[in-house]
Amino acid sequence: MRLDSARADRITAVVLIAMGLVMLWAGYTMDRLEIRRIHPSSIPGLVPMMLGVGICICAVFLFLGARDPDDPPPAASWRNMLIAGVWSGLFALLMVGNLPFYAATAIYVAGFVIIFDTGLPPVKRAVIGCVFGILAAGIIGALFRYAFLVRLP
Amino acid sequence: MTGFANFGAALWELATFTTLFHVTWATLLGIFVGSLPGLTATMGVALLTTLTYTMDRDAAILVLLCMYVGAIYGGSRSAILLNIPGTPASAATALDGFPLAQQGRAGYAMGLATAGSAFGTLIGIILLVMLAPPLAEAALKFGSYEFFWLALFGIVISGQLTGGSSPLKGYIAGMLGLMVAMVGSDGIHSHVRLTGGWGELNGGIGLIPAMVGAFGFAEVLSVMWQSVPQMANGKSKGSSLPALVDLWRYRLTIVRSGVIGTLVGIIPGVGEDIGAWASYAAARRKSPERDQFGKGSTEGLTAAETGNSAVVPGALIPALTLAVPGSAPAAVLIAALFIHGIRPGPMIMLEAPTFIYSVAAMMVFATIAIGVFGVALTPLFIQVLRIPRAWLMPVVFTLCVIGPYALTQRIFDIWVMVAFGIIGFLMRQMNYPVAPLVLGIILGDLLDKSLRRGLILSDGDVTAFFTRPISAGFAIIIATSIILSIGPVRRFVAARNPFTRKARG
Numbered sequence: 001m002r003l004d005s006a007r008a009d010r011i012t013a014v015v016l017i018a019m020g021l022v023m024l025w026a027g028y029t030m031d032r033l034e035i036r037r038i039h040p041s042s043i044p045g046l047v048p049m050m051l052g053v054g055i056c057i058c059a060v061f062l063f064l065g066a067r068d069p070d071d072p073p074p075a076a077s078w079r080n081m082l083i084a085g086v087w088s089g090l091f092a093l094l095m096v097g098n099l100p101f102y103a104a105t106a107i108y109v110a111g112f113v114i115i116f117d118t119g120l121p122p123v124k125r126a127v128i129g130c131v132f133g134i135l136a137a138g139i140i141g142a143l144f145r146y147a148f149l150v151r152l153p
Numbered sequence: 154m155t156g157f158a159n160f161g162a163a164l165w166e167l168a169t170f171t172t173l174f175h176v177t178w179a180t181l182l183g184i185f186v187g188s189l190p191g192l193t194a195t196m197g198v199a200l201l202t203t204l205t206y207t208m209d210r211d212a213a214i215l216v217l218l219c220m221y222v223g224a225i226y227g228g229s230r231s232a233i234l235l236n237i238p239g240t241p242a243s244a245a246t247a248l249d250g251f252p253l254a255q256q257g258r259a260g261y262a263m264g265l266a267t268a269g270s271a272f273g274t275l276i277g278i279i280l281l282v283m284l285a286p287p288l289a290e291a292a293l294k295f296g297s298y299e300f301f302w303l304a305l306f307g308i309v310i311s312g313q314l315t316g317g318s319s320p321l322k323g324y325i326a327g328m329l330g331l332m333v334a335m336v337g338s339d340g341i342h343s344h345v346r347l348t349g350g351w352g353e354l355n356g357g358i359g360l361i362p363a364m365v366g367a368f369g370f371a372e373v374l375s376v377m378w379q380s381v382p383q384m385a386n387g388k389s390k391g392s393s394l395p396a397l398v399d400l401w402r403y404r405l406t407i408v409r410s411g412v413i414g415t416l417v418g419i420i421p422g423v424g425e426d427i428g429a430w431a432s433y434a435a436a437r438r439k440s441p442e443r444d445q446f447g448k449g450s451t452e453g454l455t456a457a458e459t460g461n462s463a464v465v466p467g468a469l470i471p472a473l474t475l476a477v478p479g480s481a482p483a484a485v486l487i488a489a490l491f492i493h494g495i496r497p498g499p500m501i502m503l504e505a506p507t508f509i510y511s512v513a514a515m516m517v518f519a520t521i522a523i524g525v526f527g528v529a530l531t532p533l534f535i536q537v538l539r540i541p542r543a544w545l546m547p548v549v550f551t552l553c554v555i556g557p558y559a560l561t562q563r564i565f566d567i568w569v570m571v572a573f574g575i576i577g578f579l580m581r582q583m584n585y586p587v588a589p590l591v592l593g594i595i596l597g598d599l600l601d602k603s604l605r606r607g608l609i610l611s612d613g614d615v616t617a618f619f620t621r622p623i624s625a626g627f628a629i630i631i632a633t634s635i636i637l638s639i640g641p642v643r644r645f646v647a648a649r650n651p652f653t654r655k656a657r658g
Contacts, residue, residue, distance in 0.1 A: 003579065003582035003583045004582065004583055004584045008583060009583070012583065016325065019332075023332060023347075026346075026347055030344075030346060031344060033342055033344060036342070038342060039608070039609045039612075039613070040613065041605065041608035041609060041612075041613040042341055042342070042605040042606075042608060042609050044339045044341075044342060044344040044346055045346075046604070046605060046608075047331075047335060047600065047601045047604060047605070048332075048335050048346065048347065051328055051331055051332050051335065054328055055325065055328050055329075055332070058321060058324055058325045058328065059325070061321055062321055062322075062325065065321065065640070074379070074380075075379075075380040076378050076379055076380060077377070077378060077379075077380065078378065080377045080378065081374055081375075081377045081378035081578075083377075084373065084374065084377035084546070085374055085377075085575070085578075088370070088373065088547075088550050088571075089571060091550070091551075091554070092550075092554050092567050092568075092570070092571050093567070093568065093571060096554055096558075096564070096567060097564045097567075101555070105551050108547060108550075108551065109547040109548065109551065112543060112546065112547035113543050113544060113547065115543075116377075116542070116543035116546075117541060117543035117544065119541070132544065136547070136548055136551065137551075140548070140551055140552065140555065143204075144555055144559055147207075149207055150555070150558075150559040150562075151562060152555070153558060153564060
C-alpha cells in the first residue's frame with residue numbers, strides 16, 4: 001500500500017480522530033487547580049481540549065476528501081530503508097549507552113558501509129568498512145569529547 | 154540612517170581574523186551540506202547547533218548563519234548538475250539549471266546561481282536592517298491577544314503554503330506540533346500535562362532532539378528509501394564567472410526576486426522553496442522570454458536563486474523581532490539563540506540593541522564567502538557530489554545521535570530523536586509538510602500562554618480577542634485563509650480570477 005493513497009489517508013484520519021478524542025478527554029479531566037484558586041479561564045486543559053476538537057474536525061475532512069494520487073509511485077527501495085532504519089535504531093537505542101561510544105560508532109558505521117556499499121567486492125568492502133568505521137568513530141568521538149567537552153555515553 | 158550606521162559599525166567590529174576563519178569553514182561546510190541531496194539546511198543548522206554549545210555567543214551565531222546561507226546556496230549545485238535539488242529550496246533552480254547543464258553550460262549556470270544567491274541575500278540583508286528594528290518596536294505594543302493570533306497565524310499560513318495542494322495536511326501537521334508542545338509543565342501554573350506519569354517528559358519534549366530527528370534521521374531514511382541518484386552531466390564546461398552584461402540585463406528580475414523572497418521569508422514558517430517558486434513565477438510573468446522558462450532560461454535560474462537566498466535574511470526578521478521563525482532553519486536558530494543567551498522577541502532592541510545589526514553584518518560575510526567559494530570551488534563540489542550515500546549517511550546519523558545528547562546528556566533525548574525521525578519520514582511519505590509540525594512545537598507555548606493570559610485579563614470574555622485593531626486584522630486574515638483553502642471555495646475563486654483565466658486561456 002502506498003502511504004500517500006486514499007486508504008492510508010482514511011486510516012490516518014481514524015487514528016487522528018482517536019488521538020483528538022484522547023486529547024479532548026485528557027484536557028477535560030485534567031486538574032482544574034481549584035485548590036489554588038486560579039481563574040477558571042486559565043485551566044491547564046483548555047488548549048489541549050481545543051486541539052482535540054480541532055484535530056477531530058480536520059481528520060473528518062481528511063477522511064471525506066481522501067483521494068488516490070495521480071502520479072505513479074516513485075522508484076524506491078523499502079528494503080534498504082527498513083534495513084537502514086533497523087540498524088540505525090539498534091545503534092541509537094541499544095548500542096549507545098551499553099557499549100563505549102567509540103566502539104558502538106565504529107561497529108555501526110562499519111556495518112552500514114558493509115551492508116550498503118555494494119559496488120565493492122565483499123572482502124575489500126569489509127576491510128574498507130572497518131577502517132572507515134574506526135576512523136569515523138575516532139574523529140566524531142574526539143571532536144565531541146575534547147573539542148566540545150561532552151561526556152560521551 | 155542610524156540603522157545603517159550601526160550596521161557599518163557591526164561590520165567593522167566583525168572584521169577580524171577569527172571571524173574570517175569561522176566564516177570560511179562554516180560557509181564551506183554549509184555549501185557541502187546543501188549540495189548533497191539528502192542533507193538540508195535545517196538539518197545542517199540543527200546539527201551544527203549541537204557543536205556550538207561551548208563557543209562564545211557571537212562565534213556560535215556566526216557559524217550557524219554561515220551554515221544557513223551556505224546550505225541554501227549549496228542546494229543549487231546538485232540541482233544544476235544532477236537535476237536533484239540539494240535542498241527543497243533549489244527545486245525551482247533545477248528547472249532551468251539542469252537544462253543549461255545539459256547544454257554544456259553547467260559552469261556558467263553555477264556562476265549565475267552564485268551571483269543570484271549573493272544579490273538575493275544582500276537585498277534581504279538591506280531589508281532586514283530597514284524593517285527589523287521598527288518591527289521590533291511595533292511588536293512592543295503587542296499584548297496577549299495579539300500574540301495568540303500571531304502564533305495561530307504562523308501555524309495556519311505555514312500549513313497552507315507548505316501543504317501544497319492539500320492545505321488540510323499542513324493544518325494537521327501544525328496541530329500535531331501544538332499537541333507535542335502541550336506535553337510537560339505548562340507555562341502559567343507549572344502544572345505537568347499529558348506526560349502519562351513519565352518523569353522524563355516533565356520538562357516537555359526538547360526542540361533540538363525533535364528537529365534533529367524530523368530533519369536528520371528522517372532524511373537518512375528518505376535517502377536510503379530513494380533509488381540511487383545518477384550523475385546526469387558532471388562535466389562543468391564554460392566559465393563559472395557570470396557575464397556582467399547578463400546580470401545588468403536581469404537587474405529588475407534580481408531586485409524583484411530579492412524583494413519577493415524577503416517578503417516570503419517574513420511570513421512565518423513558509424521557507425525558501427516558496428520564496429524561489431514565487432520569484433520564479435513573477436519573473437516568468439514579466440519576462441519577454443517566458444517560453445524559454447523550464448528549457449534553460451538564465452533569467453529563470455537567476456530569479457529562483459535570488460528568491461530562495463533572499464528568504465534567509467527575510468526569515469530572520471520575524472525570528473529576531475517576534476520569536477516567530479520565518480522558515481524551518483530559522484526555527485532552529487531561535488533555539489540556538491536561547492541556548493546562547495539571546496532572547497529573540499520584541500524586547501531584543503532593548504536587551505541587545507545592536508544584535509540585529511551584528512546578524513546582518515555576519516550575513517554579509519557569509520554572502521562574500523559564497524561568492525568566492527561558488528566561483529573558485531566549482532570543480533571541488535562536483536567531486537563532493539560523488540560521495541557514496543553508504544559512507545555519508547552513517548556519519549550523519551551518528552551526529553544525529555550524539556548532537557542532541559551533548560546538550561542535556563540524557564539518553565532519553567536520543568529516543569526522542571529516533572521517534573521524531575520515524576514520524577518525520579512517515580509524514581513525508583504521506584505528503585504532510587514537516588515545517589508546520591516544527592513551528593507548532595515552537596509556537597505552542599506562546600499560543601497556550603497568550604490565550605489563557607488574555608482570557609484572565611478579559612475575565613473570560615472572548616470578544617476581547619476580536620476588538621483590538623491588530624487582533625481583528627489577524628483574525629480576519631486567518632479566517633480568510635482557512636475559507637480560501639476549502640476546495641470548492643478555492644475552485645470558485647480561481648475560476649473568477651483574471652490571472653488564472655488568462656493563464657489557462
